[in-house]
Amino acid sequence: MARKIGDVILDLKNVSLRFGGVKALTEVSFDVREHEIRAIIGPNGAGKSSMLNVINGVYTPQEGQIVLRGERFTKMSPYQAARRGIARTFQSLALFKGMSALDNIMAGRTLHMKSNLLAQALRWPSAWKEELAHRARVEEIIDFLEIQHIRKTPVGRLPYGLQKRVDLGRALALEPEILLLDEPMAGMNLEEKQDMCRFILDVNDQFGATVVLIEHDMGVVMDISDRVVVLDYGKKIGDGAPDEVRRNEQVISAYLGVGHS
Amino acid sequence: MSLGTQTGGPAGLQTFPRLLFHHAETRGAAPAIREKDLGIWQTWTWAEVAENVRAIACGLAELGFKRGDRLAIVGDNRPRLYWSVTACQCLGGIPVLLYQDAVAEEMAFVLRDAEIRFAVVEDQEQVDKMLEILPQAPFLERVVYDDPRGLRHYTQTLLAGLDELVEMGRIHDRNHGDFLNAEIERGSSDDISVILYTSGTTGNPKGVCQTHGAFIAAARGGIQFDRLTDREDILSYLPMAWVGDHLFSYAQAMVAGFTINCPESVETVMTDLREIGPTYYFAPPRIFENLLTTVMIRMEDAGWLKRALFKHFMDVARRSGAEILDGKGAPLGDRLQYGLGNLLVYGPLKNVLGMSRIRVAYTAGAAIGPDLFRFYRSIGINLKQLYGQTETCAYVCLQPDGEIKLDSVGKPAPFVEVKLADNGEILVKGPMLLKGYYKRPDATAESLDEEGYFLTGDAGFFDADGHLKIIDRAKDVGKLNDGSMFAPNYIENKLKFFPHIKEAVAFGTGYDFVTAFINIELEAVGNWAERRGFAYSGYADLAQQAGVYDLLREGIEKVNADLAADPMMSSSQIQRFLILHKELDADDGELTRTRKVRRKFIAERYGTLIAALYGGQDSQYIETEVKYEDGRRGKIAATLRIQDVKTFSRQDARKAA
Numbered sequence: 001m002a003r004k005i006g007d008v009i010l011d012l013k014n015v016s017l018r019f020g021g022v023k024a025l026t027e028v029s030f031d032v033r034e035h036e037i038r039a040i041i042g043p044n045g046a047g048k049s050s051m052l053n054v055i056n057g058v059y060t061p062q063e064g065q066i067v068l069r070g071e072r073f074t075k076m077s078p079y080q081a082a083r084r085g086i087a088r089t090f091q092s093l094a095l096f097k098g099m100s101a102l103d104n105i106m107a108g109r110t111l112h113m114k115s116n117l118l119a120q121a122l123r124w125p126s127a128w129k130e131e132l133a134h135r136a137r138v139e140e141i142i143d144f145l146e147i148q149h150i151r152k153t154p155v156g157r158l159p160y161g162l163q164k165r166v167d168l169g170r171a172l173a174l175e176p177e178i179l180l181l182d183e184p185m186a187g188m189n190l191e192e193k194q195d196m197c198r199f200i201l202d203v204n205d206q207f208g209a210t211v212v213l214i215e216h217d218m219g220v221v222m223d224i225s226d227r228v229v230v231l232d233y234g235k236k237i238g239d240g241a242p243d244e245v246r247r248n249e250q251v252i253s254a255y256l257g258v259g260h261s
Numbered sequence: 262m263s264l265g266t267q268t269g270g271p272a273g274l275q276t277f278p279r280l281l282f283h284h285a286e287t288r289g290a291a292p293a294i295r296e297k298d299l300g301i302w303q304t305w306t307w308a309e310v311a312e313n314v315r316a317i318a319c320g321l322a323e324l325g326f327k328r329g330d331r332l333a334i335v336g337d338n339r340p341r342l343y344w345s346v347t348a349c350q351c352l353g354g355i356p357v358l359l360y361q362d363a364v365a366e367e368m369a370f371v372l373r374d375a376e377i378r379f380a381v382v383e384d385q386e387q388v389d390k391m392l393e394i395l396p397q398a399p400f401l402e403r404v405v406y407d408d409p410r411g412l413r414h415y416t417q418t419l420l421a422g423l424d425e426l427v428e429m430g431r432i433h434d435r436n437h438g439d440f441l442n443a444e445i446e447r448g449s450s451d452d453i454s455v456i457l458y459t460s461g462t463t464g465n466p467k468g469v470c471q472t473h474g475a476f477i478a479a480a481r482g483g484i485q486f487d488r489l490t491d492r493e494d495i496l497s498y499l500p501m502a503w504v505g506d507h508l509f510s511y512a513q514a515m516v517a518g519f520t521i522n523c524p525e526s527v528e529t530v531m532t533d534l535r536e537i538g539p540t541y542y543f544a545p546p547r548i549f550e551n552l553l554t555t556v557m558i559r560m561e562d563a564g565w566l567k568r569a570l571f572k573h574f575m576d577v578a579r580r581s582g583a584e585i586l587d588g589k590g591a592p593l594g595d596r597l598q599y600g601l602g603n604l605l606v607y608g609p610l611k612n613v614l615g616m617s618r619i620r621v622a623y624t625a626g627a628a629i630g631p632d633l634f635r636f637y638r639s640i641g642i643n644l645k646q647l648y649g650q651t652e653t654c655a656y657v658c659l660q661p662d663g664e665i666k667l668d669s670v671g672k673p674a675p676f677v678e679v680k681l682a683d684n685g686e687i688l689v690k691g692p693m694l695l696k697g698y699y700k701r702p703d704a705t706a707e708s709l710d711e712e713g714y715f716l717t718g719d720a721g722f723f724d725a726d727g728h729l730k731i732i733d734r735a736k737d738v739g740k741l742n743d744g745s746m747f748a749p750n751y752i753e754n755k756l757k758f759f760p761h762i763k764e765a766v767a768f769g770t771g772y773d774f775v776t777a778f779i780n781i782e783l784e785a786v787g788n789w790a791e792r793r794g795f796a797y798s799g800y801a802d803l804a805q806q807a808g809v810y811d812l813l814r815e816g817i818e819k820v821n822a823d824l825a826a827d828p829m830m831s832s833s834q835i836q837r838f839l840i841l842h843k844e845l846d847a848d849d850g851e852l853t854r855t856r857k858v859r860r861k862f863i864a865e866r867y868g869t870l871i872a873a874l875y876g877g878q879d880s881q882y883i884e885t886e887v888k889y890e891d892g893r894r895g896k897i898a899a900t901l902r903i904q905d906v907k908t909f910s911r912q913d914a915r916k917a918a
Contacts, residue, residue: 139299144410149528151300202411 006034015064017050024050025234037204037211039221042231043254048214052180056088057081082111087176089167091183097156101166104155105141108173109134141169161192181213185220197224275450276473278351280515285311294340297525297533317348318441320430324403328353331375335359336383338497338523341407341423345381350454351445357456358502365394371458372398375468380404385411450474456699457504459651468699469651478692479654480512482675486659487621493519493541498530504651509543534615542622546629552614553636574602582639587663607640616642623647628754631667646670652715654693658729669728686735687721688714722829739770745832752833759816760785764845766858768871774836776874779813780844801842801899810904817906825909834908837874842899848888879903
């Protein structure tokens with residue numbers, strides 16, 4: 001692979017997250033390098049989604065630090081995260097159901113829009129020109145994800161697999177440096193999964209985005225990721241290349257139960 | 262050759278490259294091709310196309326492509342793939358168009374058979390296929406791809422990007438400006454312009470070699486016949502490897518100089534159709550059928566007023582629409598109503614279908630249902646049928662405007678001579694005939710008779726108005742004991758137009774009269790039975806109900822009345838039939854995988870039933886072995902009814918009509 005994996009751009013140090021008495025995450029540390037595909041896996045309730053929510057600022061951890069490109073945060077808001085180039089997709093889709101696929105992806109451009117609401121509403125020439133430029137960018141994403149045929153279709157009418165793709169398109173519209181994917185393949189059939197894998201690899205390759213993904217399907221994870229973090233009951237029990245993780249005793253028992261070998 | 266100047270047009274314009282550069286010189290700013298890309302229709306003028314073709318041609322020459330080399334072209338309808346066809350022809354090479362959905366094995370065969378050294382392919386998918394079959398394609402040296410997406414990390418040295426090739430070609434053309442002009446000069450109308458592989462029902466596919474002269478003659482004839490101009494718009498969405506697309510989107514566009522439009526993707530074809538609003542359109546019956554179904558389903562959901570309007574005006578259209586389109590007389594009341602209907606229903610409907618601007622639409626390839634055909638014609642779409650093969654540039658017969666018949670394929674097209682052999686086989690001759698099958702002189706000799714007529718393998722006859730009717734494959738046509746012709750497919754197709762009949766098998770060769778096995782269409786007949794409150798426990802039970810037999814008998818009698826009207830066919834009326842207790846199934850070997858009836862096999866398997874049909878019994882017991890989907894075998898047994906059907910004399914048929 002010609003893709004160059006660079007330095008650490010995101011470093012999580014001893015992150016702990018509690019909801020009242022429930023410990024969602026306990027002293028989890030791991031890092032993400034530039035341009036890599038980093039997977040977080042673990043059984044149900046292991047704290048995977050919480051981890052993602054910490055990274056993009058939805059939850060504020062009680063302890064620990066997040067270091068993003070050398071900058072230290074103890075808390076970060078979702079808006080700050082987005083400004084700093086972190087985009088995400090959601091496990092339970094968060095799209096505007098009544099809007100077309102095109103408009104949904106356009107919404108992802110919000111951060112890049114400079115003209116104000118009034119200028120946009122009045123179709124001021126400068127706002128108009130800006131809109132055209134954004135539209136061109138969005139069309140590239142539509143082309144990339146091969147969803148030309150549903151461009152004008154309200155998202156609510158689309159099958160689940162395509163909604164997932166639109167969700168990814170919306171995240172890509174942000175032109176993120178780090179893309180967080182929350183179970184991008186959940187509920188898909190084999191063919192849809194293969195398609196999604198290809199898109200993730202292409203996103204990583206062509207857009208140069210760093211990808212952090214949560215996934216249930218072990219096969220998928222092992223195939224496409226460079227490094228894998230394994231969580232169980234909010235604790236990190238494994239970290240490394242897919243092959244290492246696959247051989248890790250703790251991981252095997254967490255996934256398969258003890259005493260199966 | 263007098264025909265040459267007549268069909269080839271102005272001297273000097275007898276090859277496709279010359280046609281292209283002629284358009285570029287005389288009407289360079291006119292739109293030649295459009296493609297929807299990134300949501301916008303991009304247009305290239307004839308001058309721009311010529312410039313691109315030059316660059317691709319010079320780039321290919323730079324790679325070592327020589328006169329006489331074959332160039333494989335694989336992909337969806339993309340402008341640069343069409344340009345590659347012309348570029349290849351500029352160099353005196355022969356484009357070999359391949360179906361983009363062909364499996365690797367089929368492609369390997371063609372690459373080997375045509376000894377292909379160079380290929381231009383659309384994208385990563387096709388590149389992967391080429392790399393996969395590389396070991397079985399010993400001649401393949403270079404693969405040029407149009408869309409670089411996903412190919413950045415491919416390191417194989419035989420790969421090259423079309424972008425880079427074009428750049429290389431531009432430099433080459435700047436340095437050796439005369440090179441390409443000289444190459445184009447050397448081309449002549451007798452050169453092979455393209456090889457199109459035909460699937461063929463048996464054995465390996467054969468490469469049909471067509472010359473520039475053949476395709477230009479076929480294009481010119483069609484243009485003259487339908488008075489096509491340089492202002493037509495056509496949507497190019499059918500496979501480039503199919504002879505029809507090569508005729509409509511390539512040859513005719515090059516000769517007439519009209520605009521071809523490439524859809525954004527396979528999934529967006531219907532939207533793109535609406536946006537372009539072509540004036541000239543081709544689609545297989547299946548597409549017309551799907552469109553109609555969509556319309557009908559959406560009408561069901563419309564409000565009562567719309568539904569009532571739709572129903573009323575569709576009745577008017579059914580009564581008089583086709584006559585009005587053909588300029589034949591219709592009652593004044595209907596004419597007025599039709600005008601109103603055009604404003605309220607037909608116009609908007611055509612707009613939704615993307616057919617507002619259509620002047621000429623063609624269908625071919627399979628039999629089109631009469632209701633379907635009538636529907637489109639009645640709302641004012643000039644839908645016609647044509648007949649032709651790859652070997653004849655898809656150009657033998659066309660239906661003239663105003664002389665449309667459902668069951669004929671029209672009259673011989675300009676420059677084409679059609680005659681019938683003794684066994685009814687259709688023989689054709691004309692400038693559009695193939696030069697030969699590639700490297701298959703044996704097959705070429707078999708397909709042409711000593712007078713130079715091409716043997717189509719189809720059987721047919723001319724009706725009283727000189728229209729050709731295709732009835733069957735010549736090899737399936739047999740004779741009844743009284744010597745009259747028996748064409749099973751023709752009868753079966755007529756039967757299958759009834760929504761209640763799924764499959765039919767007709768027997769008659771070597772017997773005194775015609776009989777048939779019928780498979781009911783479970784859904785349609787089931788619905789029918791439910792509406793009448795008939796109880797049934799399953800397929801076999803439903804199939805044997807007396808009511809169902811009566812329903813089908815009525816249908817078959819209509820077919821008989823129809824057959825009776827035709828002197829060639831009146832002895833083929835069905836006298837007895839039975840409904841099979843099981844569906845004919847490919848798993849049981851009764852159908853081919855493409856759902857064609859395997860006549861001989863069925864005749865052997867159900868010999869007792871045939872004996873009963875001809876033996877005069879009114880029922881017969883049968884046991885049949887079946888294969889279940891999980892591979893188990895089982896037996897089903899049933900006693901089948903056999904019923905007689907009324908037949909008609911010619912006079913009856915006239916009266917009925």
